[in-house]
Amino acid sequence: MPKRDLYKIEGEKLVRSRRHCPKCGEGTFMAEHKDRTTCGNCQYTEFKNKDPKPEAAKKEEKPAEKKE
Numbered sequence: 001m002p003k004r005d006l007y008k009i010e011g012e013k014l015v016r017s018r019r020h021c022p023k024c025g026e027g028t029f030m031a032e033h034k035d036r037t038t039c040g041n042c043q044y045t046e047f048k049n050k051d052p053k054p055e056a057a058k059k060e061e062k063p064a065e066k067k068e
């Protein structure tokens with residue numbers, strides 16, 4: 001996969017579009033699958049939540065960054 005696909009531009013910020021493995025650290029990206037992400041190094045698998053709870057989503061929002 002081309003390196004440029006690891007990132008996507010959001011506004012003026014460079015944001016990682018791929019998750020890294022929480023076990024292996026930030027140097028190890030997880031493979032994207034249709035319904036899950038998997039670490040090829042330690043086989044850690046994280047299933048994507050199709051119906052995220054509103055409260056859970058709120059917690060991951062960055063505070064004090066409103067676009068008008």
Ligand SMILES: [Zn+2]
Binds near residue numbers: 021022025028040041
């Ligand atoms: Zn891992």
